[in-house]
Amino acid sequence: MTAAAPDASRKATSSHRERKRARTWTAIHLAAADAAARHARLSDITVEAIAEQAEVSPRTFFNYFRSKEDAVLGLCTPVLDDAIAGDFCFSPGDDLVEKVAFLLLAVFRTANCRAIGYDEYIALMDRHPELARRRFQHIDDVETVVAELVTLRLAATRLTDDPVVHEGTVEDTADMIVTVAGALMRSAMRPLLTAPGRTEADADSVLHRTCALFRKVTRG
Known part of the structure; x- marks a missing residue:
């Protein structure tokens, strides 16, 4: 006792x-x-x-x-939640860019801790455009946090059926994947801020469609 x-x-x-x-x-x-x-x-x-x-x-x-x-905006410093990091890994056949895009989205969500409603949140960004720009810039901070984990997972995984992974250093490959995934996430975020009736719950489906379009454009 x-x-x-x-x-x-x-x-x-x-x-x-x-x-x-x-x-x-x-x-x-x-x-x-x-x-x-x-x-x-x-x-x-x-x-x-x-x-x-x-x-x-x-x-x-x-x-x-x-x-x-x-x-x-209620932005917190992005950190990698232990559960998110622990569940993240690469396997042969994975779409590396899409997988990292959803990792970015997961970390981005943990760093948005606002206490105001979504409609009010959107109204403030409409009223002050610099807030929307800051929200997109926040993805840069998320990318920095995620890049280290992506590098570690790439280094620990042998993706032998994906020769692209072995073209450069692990760090170069991780940086490229995170950069492209971040661009896709930004593209997916725009309609959530501008399209009538959109909510944060739509983010996953919008990001899926954005990644699918990216695959179609880049792979013909």
Whole structure:
């Protein structure tokens, strides 16, 4: 009983700290989204004003978000979830680009933690085009995180029936696959932002169609 007490105390402290951090993150995000909804230009919104509304300091703001655009969109730093990384591997016959495109989408989803509704989210990007550009730029951050895993999986897998994999170094091949997969993901994301009636739930089917079109175009 006495041996377990310190562990229980540490877990309780950690859990309390995590809840407090989550509340602070949400407060900043909602304050930024509210400011974006009330102003015609993002340039009229300051980090200081967002921090004041969220009842935190500007220094605390930057502990949670890199920019006011990220705060409005609710963007987190992309990380590879252990479950996602553990399930990802290559097998002979895989469409490497499509497989990596869906890996990018999975990681992208974990880095979008917004607390506002999808319609409001789209409305903010319509109101402030720079937000849509930042959302696409965020895929660059996701690609950087994913590239290392793709390199490791390629190095650990012998795809003997796919000679393209062995044309260059593993790093070169991984970089090419991730770059192309990222371009397909960006292409798939555009209709989700612009087509009436689209929702985030459509992302998988749209990405499937985009990858299929890419195969058709590149393979004749």
